[in-house]
Amino acid sequence: MSSDCNSCGFAATGPEYSQSGVPTTRTVALAGNPNVGKTSVFNALTGLRQHTGNWPGKTVLRAQGTYTFDGRDYMVVDLPGTYSLFPRSTEEEVARDFICFGQPDVTVVVADATALERNLNLVLQVAEMTDRVVVALNLVDEARRKGMAIDADKLADELGVPVVSTVARSRRGIEELKEIVDRVATGQVTPSPKPIVYDQDLECQIQDLLPQVSRIVGDKLSPRWVALRLIEGDTDTLNKIEQHLGTTVTTESIPQPAQP
Amino acid sequence: MSTTDPKTEFAQLRSAAAQRAHPQLSDQFVTSLYERAESITSQVVQQDAAVHRFSWDDWADKIATSRFWGVLSMIVSLSVILWMTIAGANVPSALLAEGLFWVEGQLTTLFQSLGSPDWLHGFFVLGVYRALAWVVSVMLPPMAIFFPLFTFLEDLGYLPRVAFNLDRLFQRAGAHGKQALTMAMGFGCNAAGIVSTRIIDSPRERMLAILTNNFVPCNGRWPTLIAMATLFIGGAVAMGQTTVAAAVLAVLVLIGVFVTLVVSWVLSRTVLKGIPSSFALELPPFRRPNFGRILVRSLIDRTLKVLWRAMIVAAPAGALTWVLANIYVGDTALLYHATGAIDGFARAIGLDGIILMAFILGMPANEIVLPIMIMGYLSGGAMTELDSMQALKSLLVDQHGWTWLTAVCVMLFSLLHYPCGTTIYTIYKETKSAKWTTLAGLMPTAIAIGVCLAVAQLVRGLGWV
Numbered sequence: 136m137s138s139d140c141n142s143c144g145f146a147a148t149g150p151e152y153s154q155s156g157v158p159t160t161r162t163v164a165l166a167g168n169p170n171v172g173k174t175s176v177f178n179a180l181t182g183l184r185q186h187t188g189n190w191p192g193k194t195v196l197r198a199q200g201t202y203t204f205d206g207r208d209y210m211v212v213d214l215p216g217t218y219s220l221f222p223r224s225t226e227e228e229v230a231r232d233f234i235c236f237g238q239p240d241v242t243v244v245v246a247d248a249t250a251l252e253r254n255l256n257l258v259l260q261v262a263e264m265t266d267r268v269v270v271a272l273n274l275v276d277e278a279r280r281k282g283m284a285i286d287a288d289k290l291a292d293e294l295g296v297p298v299v300s301t302v303a304r305s306r307r308g309i310e311e312l313k314e315i316v317d318r319v320a321t322g323q324v325t326p327s328p329k330p331i332v333y334d335q336d337l338e339c340q341i342q343d344l345l346p347q348v349s350r351i352v353g354d355k356l357s358p359r360w361v362a363l364r365l366i367e368g369d370t371d372t373l374n375k376i377e378q379h380l381g382t383t384v385t386t387e388s389i390p391q392p393a394q395p
Numbered sequence: 396m397s398t399t400d401p402k403t404e405f406a407q408l409r410s411a412a413a414q415r416a417h418p419q420l421s422d423q424f425v426t427s428l429y430e431r432a433e434s435i436t437s438q439v440v441q442q443d444a445a446v447h448r449f450s451w452d453d454w455a456d457k458i459a460t461s462r463f464w465g466v467l468s469m470i471v472s473l474s475v476i477l478w479m480t481i482a483g484a485n486v487p488s489a490l491l492a493e494g495l496f497w498v499e500g501q502l503t504t505l506f507q508s509l510g511s512p513d514w515l516h517g518f519f520v521l522g523v524y525r526a527l528a529w530v531v532s533v534m535l536p537p538m539a540i541f542f543p544l545f546t547f548l549e550d551l552g553y554l555p556r557v558a559f560n561l562d563r564l565f566q567r568a569g570a571h572g573k574q575a576l577t578m579a580m581g582f583g584c585n586a587a588g589i590v591s592t593r594i595i596d597s598p599r600e601r602m603l604a605i606l607t608n609n610f611v612p613c614n615g616r617w618p619t620l621i622a623m624a625t626l627f628i629g630g631a632v633a634m635g636q637t638t639v640a641a642a643v644l645a646v647l648v649l650i651g652v653f654v655t656l657v658v659s660w661v662l663s664r665t666v667l668k669g670i671p672s673s674f675a676l677e678l679p680p681f682r683r684p685n686f687g688r689i690l691v692r693s694l695i696d697r698t699l700k701v702l703w704r705a706m707i708v709a710a711p712a713g714a715l716t717w718v719l720a721n722i723y724v725g726d727t728a729l730l731y732h733a734t735g736a737i738d739g740f741a742r743a744i745g746l747d748g749i750i751l752m753a754f755i756l757g758m759p760a761n762e763i764v765l766p767i768m769i770m771g772y773l774s775g776g777a778m779t780e781l782d783s784m785q786a787l788k789s790l791l792v793d794q795h796g797w798t799w800l801t802a803v804c805v806m807l808f809s810l811l812h813y814p815c816g817t818t819i820y821t822i823y824k825e826t827k828s829a830k831w832t833t834l835a836g837l838m839p840t841a842i843a844i845g846v847c848l849a850v851a852q853l854v855r856g857l858g859w860v
Contacts, residue, residue, distance in 0.1 A: 170552075195593070196593070221421070221425075225596065226596070251439070252433055252436040253432075255431075255432035255436060256432050259428055259432060282442060283440055283441065283442055284440070284441040284442075284443065285439055285440050286439045286441075287439075289439045290435065290439045293435045293439065304685065331431045332427070332431075333423065333424075333427050334427075337420070337423065347408055351408065352401065355401075363424075365412040366412065367420050367421070368412070377402055377405050377409065380401040381400075381402035
């Protein structure tokens, strides 16, 4: 396993390339608040093809599994359940680092339909870091039972990313989720998340930085997110970004979790 | 630009931006984020007011988290689970024991027919196999009942509410509300409880939870506790023995919780000084549990794993006990030389040499404490099972002078003493520190000795026995 990114807690995951240059396994990161059925979605996607371990150097459980859709292989990495991605706890740091620097092909955010507002905080944060986001609106049956009607199409419009309604415990919507993940991963669908707009002063600073940042980070990271971190000036995060830009992502293999 | 290396370029950009960076921005990030989430939600969610009239969830939540009913329902559900475990485990335990000891008879016949020497048969059959048979027959049924019940409550969404109820108490002791969950896990197995402290983010509170987890009696200690409760307390009351025994166990658990709080309070003001970190505990909705998953998860992930670990430590312990009881120095076995040496001290804390020796030899796995004790009393040279509780009682009381005080001290010592070998190993793996592991072993031992000494001296001083 290539380990030039080990200092940030995990090895970078680029998809593995076969000799013809076609990626053989695509990576799907699974994020979500605690208790939203994220594990149910994970189980429904991967079935028994999964194994667990720890994130390198962290006492945080890491589960990953695989599935195949339409002949293409996917590896799902189940991120720790978190409410936000401000790197305040180990779990949040692990989740954020994987979404930003682990280069998943798609990040699926599992959201609890019965508590949408709180769950959207995480969705919006993820969408600030990467364009390739899909929302799995889970527990829609429970929301309906509580008398909530959620307009999933409108939610997709507002967010600018695909939204799939699911009831993971009974596997409802899982095939649709696999399909849309596949489309995003293969580039047939390109989500364009609508950014969170900050106050004018901050937006001016972002616009100032964007051209330079875009040129430097290319498509490795979201320029807007990097610009925000520059303005915020958090040393740890900026160190990680710097380090990430120094690595060449080419043929790194998929990290295997340490055996428990 | 003189360079094309993105890393260097970024470093330059970074130092330029550092001039005007303002780290106070996080408030604004959060505010904008929340506003956006709120505005989207208000546009896509329609709440049907009619449905909100009455909801079972809200009602159940009110009960489960109310100051009075919450605590009461917690104690009741704990007692019910304990009762179901004790009552339900008896029959399968007896059947398993019968089956496994029948196998032992077959093994003995086999060894004899092959003409193997006595020591070989003793070492493997009377030592190793018997220890394993004990562990399996005594541990498996209660675990197979307890873990699914526990996972059921977990799946239902009840456990986070227990943490919520206990949070106030734990906060006052300088600890974390989630510690209640790791303690609940400890009922099954302290080693599992220690691993589950990973859910506590803050290192300080996590260490508190690790150091005190042992004060929750695990499955391995229950057989001992149950036997004591049934023989000496349940038997004295006319009511159903199981009910009284369950009540005694529930009280014992409360003593354990009390000690946990006191120790947490002391540690957080001495060795582990610091400010308790705040935590937001979310109450997930009550859910209809998924029974298939409960069974698979609790039986495979928990029961079999714990059982396997117990067997690994019990096998060598059984062998060692057999060796000690069968090697003679002079005309006394090594084991009795040792029990004689510690008898005086043991009696001061309400036990006797054989009981204390059983706790020491039983360190690898708590479930073999009682068998070693009985073996010591019978001078049998191998671990034995007495076929009835009455036979056990007459052995202890008539032949070896046990009183209710002895039983109480055995229960207290079992509740409070050092963690078993598996747990200590787990603590070392989780903390990666020899210092904390040593403290985790010595502190409970000191408390167990102190409490038993105080109780024994007090009761004797008052002339109650």
